[in-house]
Amino acid sequence: MSVRNTILRHKLIINKLRHRPLSWPEIDQMLQYESTFIGDDFHTISQRQFQRDIDDIRVLYRISIESDRSKKQYFIQHDTEESERALDAFDIFNLMRLGDNGSKKIVFEQRKPRGTEYLGDIVQAIHNDLVLYFDYRKYYETEVEHRRLFPILLKEVRNRWYVIGQDLDKDSLRIFPLDRILALEVVKAGKFKALKVDPETLFEHSFGIILPHEDQQIEEVILSYSAFQGKYIRSLPLHHTQEILADNEEELRVKLNIYITHDFVMELLSVGAEVSVIAPQSLADRMKEEYLKSLHRQS
Incomplete structure (x- = not known):
C-alpha cells in the first residue's frame, strides 16, 4: 500500500473521529464510501490493519484513539494544539510531495528557510x-x-x-x-554538569525567540487595537496570556503578562497606528522613541 494511501486514510480516520465516536463497521463503511471519490482501495484494510493505524497515528500525529469496549466504538479523547500542528505539517507535505501543482494554483512562500x-x-x-x-x-x-x-x-x-x-x-x-x-x-556527550532547564516553561512569558535578561521581570502590558486590527488579534492572539478587556466598535483592548523584549516591540511597531500602548508607560515611551528614530531616518 502506498504512502499516499496511508496518509490520506489516517487523515480521514482522524477527521471523522474528531466529530463523533464510531464503531469499526462505521469506520469501514466510511472508508469504502470515501474510496469511491478518491479512487484508493481503503476498503481493503482489515480491522487488524486499523489497529496498526491507531498505533501509527499516535506516533506520527500525537493523537490517541481510544476504544469504548461497552459501546464498541472508537473515539479521540484529547486533541491538543501540538497534534493540530502535526496535522498541518502533514497537510503541507501532501501538497508539496503528493499533490499535483502543475497549474501553480497553490502558492508557497518564496523565502524558504535554510537549515x-x-x-x-x-x-x-x-x-x-x-x-x-x-x-x-x-x-x-x-x-x-x-x-x-x-x-x-x-x-x-x-x-x-x-x-x-x-x-x-x-x-x-x-x-x-x-x-x-x-x-x-x-x-556522544562527554562528562559535564547539565544546566537545570525546564523546556515547557522556558519561553512561557516570552513573545518570540528572545529570552529575558537575568534580572528582567514579567510585566502587565495593556494594548488598545483599532476595531479593524482587533479582528486579527482576536482570531490569532499575540500570546497565550492574552485576555480581552474591551471589545467594541472603537477598540479591542487586551492584557498580556509578558517579558518586553526587542521582538515584542518590533511586533507592535509592525502594525503602526493600529495599536497604542496603555501600560506600562516605559513601553509607550520606547515605542515613541522608535517612531522618532524612523522619522529621522526618512529625513
Missing part, C-alpha cells in the same frame, strides 16, 4: 542526550565559529527554526538559528 536539513539530527540528539558539534556564522560577522551544544529544545518562530541548548564552552544557555549553521555533527 531545516538539520532538524532530524537535532531531534535525535535531544531524545538521546547527544551533543551537537557545528560550524556557525553570525549574521553580522564573516568569521566561522566552532560550537559545542547540548540541545534542549527546538523552537519555530515565524517560519524560522532555532535550537536552544547549553553551550559547553561558555557553560550557558544559548540560542542558534538553524539557517546560520554551516555543518553539523552529532556525537
Whole structure:
C-alpha cells in the first residue's frame, strides 16, 4: 500500500473521529464510501490493519484513539494544539510531495528557510542526550565559529527554526538559528554538569525567540487595537496570556503578562497606528522613541 494511501486514510480516520465516536463497521463503511471519490482501495484494510493505524497515528500525529469496549466504538479523547500542528505539517507535505501543482494554483512562500536539513539530527540528539558539534556564522560577522551544544529544545518562530541548548564552552544557555549553521555533527556527550532547564516553561512569558535578561521581570502590558486590527488579534492572539478587556466598535483592548523584549516591540511597531500602548508607560515611551528614530531616518 502506498504512502499516499496511508496518509490520506489516517487523515480521514482522524477527521471523522474528531466529530463523533464510531464503531469499526462505521469506520469501514466510511472508508469504502470515501474510496469511491478518491479512487484508493481503503476498503481493503482489515480491522487488524486499523489497529496498526491507531498505533501509527499516535506516533506520527500525537493523537490517541481510544476504544469504548461497552459501546464498541472508537473515539479521540484529547486533541491538543501540538497534534493540530502535526496535522498541518502533514497537510503541507501532501501538497508539496503528493499533490499535483502543475497549474501553480497553490502558492508557497518564496523565502524558504535554510537549515531545516538539520532538524532530524537535532531531534535525535535531544531524545538521546547527544551533543551537537557545528560550524556557525553570525549574521553580522564573516568569521566561522566552532560550537559545542547540548540541545534542549527546538523552537519555530515565524517560519524560522532555532535550537536552544547549553553551550559547553561558555557553560550557558544559548540560542542558534538553524539557517546560520554551516555543518553539523552529532556525537556522544562527554562528562559535564547539565544546566537545570525546564523546556515547557522556558519561553512561557516570552513573545518570540528572545529570552529575558537575568534580572528582567514579567510585566502587565495593556494594548488598545483599532476595531479593524482587533479582528486579527482576536482570531490569532499575540500570546497565550492574552485576555480581552474591551471589545467594541472603537477598540479591542487586551492584557498580556509578558517579558518586553526587542521582538515584542518590533511586533507592535509592525502594525503602526493600529495599536497604542496603555501600560506600562516605559513601553509607550520606547515605542515613541522608535517612531522618532524612523522619522529621522526618512529625513
